[in-house]
Amino acid sequence: MLVAALMVIAGLALLVWSSDRFVAGASAIAWNLGVSPLVIGLTIVGFGTSAPEMLVSAIAAWQGNPNVGVGNAIGSNIANIALILGVTALVRRIDVHSRLLRLEMPILLAVTAGAYFLLLDRVLGRLDGALLLGTLLAIMAWLVHDALTGRRHDIMAGEFAGELPRHMPLGRAVLWFVVGLVVLLVSARMVVWGAVHIAQALGVSDLVIGLTIVAIGTSLPELSASITAALRGESDLAVGNVVGSNLFNLLAVMAMPGLITHTPVPAAVLWRDYPLMAALTLLLWLIAFSFVSRRPHINRAEGLLLVAGFAGYQYLLLHGNMAPGP
Numbered sequence: 001m002l003v004a005a006l007m008v009i010a011g012l013a014l015l016v017w018s019s020d021r022f023v024a025g026a027s028a029i030a031w032n033l034g035v036s037p038l039v040i041g042l043t044i045v046g047f048g049t050s051a052p053e054m055l056v057s058a059i060a061a062w063q064g065n066p067n068v069g070v071g072n073a074i075g076s077n078i079a080n081i082a083l084i085l086g087v088t089a090l091v092r093r094i095d096v097h098s099r100l101l102r103l104e105m106p107i108l109l110a111v112t113a114g115a116y117f118l119l120l121d122r123v124l125g126r127l128d129g130a131l132l133l134g135t136l137l138a139i140m141a142w143l144v145h146d147a148l149t150g151r152r153h154d155i156m157a158g159e160f161a162g163e164l165p166r167h168m169p170l171g172r173a174v175l176w177f178v179v180g181l182v183v184l185l186v187s188a189r190m191v192v193w194g195a196v197h198i199a200q201a202l203g204v205s206d207l208v209i210g211l212t213i214v215a216i217g218t219s220l221p222e223l224s225a226s227i228t229a230a231l232r233g234e235s236d237l238a239v240g241n242v243v244g245s246n247l248f249n250l251l252a253v254m255a256m257p258g259l260i261t262h263t264p265v266p267a268a269v270l271w272r273d274y275p276l277m278a279a280l281t282l283l284l285w286l287i288a289f290s291f292v293s294r295r296p297h298i299n300r301a302e303g304l305l306l307v308a309g310f311a312g313y314q315y316l317l318l319h320g321n322m323a324p325g326p
Helices: 002-032 037-062 066-091 101-120 124-151 155-163 171-200 208-217 220-231 237-251 253-261 269-286 299-319
Strands: none
Touching: 002 037, 002 171, 002 208, 002 220, 002 269, 037 066, 037 124, 037 171, 037 220, 037 237, 066 171, 066 208, 066 220, 066 237, 066 253, 066 269, 066 299, 101 124, 101 237, 101 269, 124 237, 124 253, 124 299, 171 208, 208 220, 208 269, 208 299, 220 237, 237 253, 269 299
């Protein structure tokens, strides 16, 4: 199991690095072609930070372990809210001002409810995958249209602009884009191979490995991006990274197993994991976007509760699912 663990660690490290290079290259290409910062942030950055989850999910399904992908999608959303926003709030209080985020959050809630109904028959098939992916494309098109017509002065436009690699020449941008994509593919394969072997050695299901090791590891780009944004005072961008990533996880990452193979969904997903993810999504809206406060925010106490809840969930998953010893 040592080799498998080292493979996962190395693969995750390469996933984080290559995801950053991939996003930087793609963003610089778009910037050089004259695409607006807000559109780049809504599309390329959202896709790029979710690329590790998408590739891991697709490769796992292709190799006959589709529930690694299902667990990865749901577990990453849980990690994004409870771990990433929790840790970020511990570093610095997260204040929310963006009108665009207030628009995206109800969409995320609606997508969370809709995807759950697709899973109620405990099967994720090609039609389900196509519906999820089609919904993502429609939402992205609508958000881009809204950004270009009605949200030109949204605070997130300035925060996105500050993050773009404006001075990267087009040739170098293309090089980093290609290198990032190739390393992403290789590192995703490493993570899947190691994760499956760890699951077999520990006697836990592919789903649990997806919800724990893989979900946390593939969420590291969002953790780095959110903490960096918060330290720079760009708290809307920190929350935007999570909201956008969670949309991509539900609509693109979870679509991969369905599109690639007929995927039976474990019952535990419907009564344990998905309801927790939905509850955290609703809690995020109540904390940061509702009428609880005139200045919506996530403070350090709330961040600590989120992190503690995440740690407890991970413990229960692993403690309750490990095979008993001889």
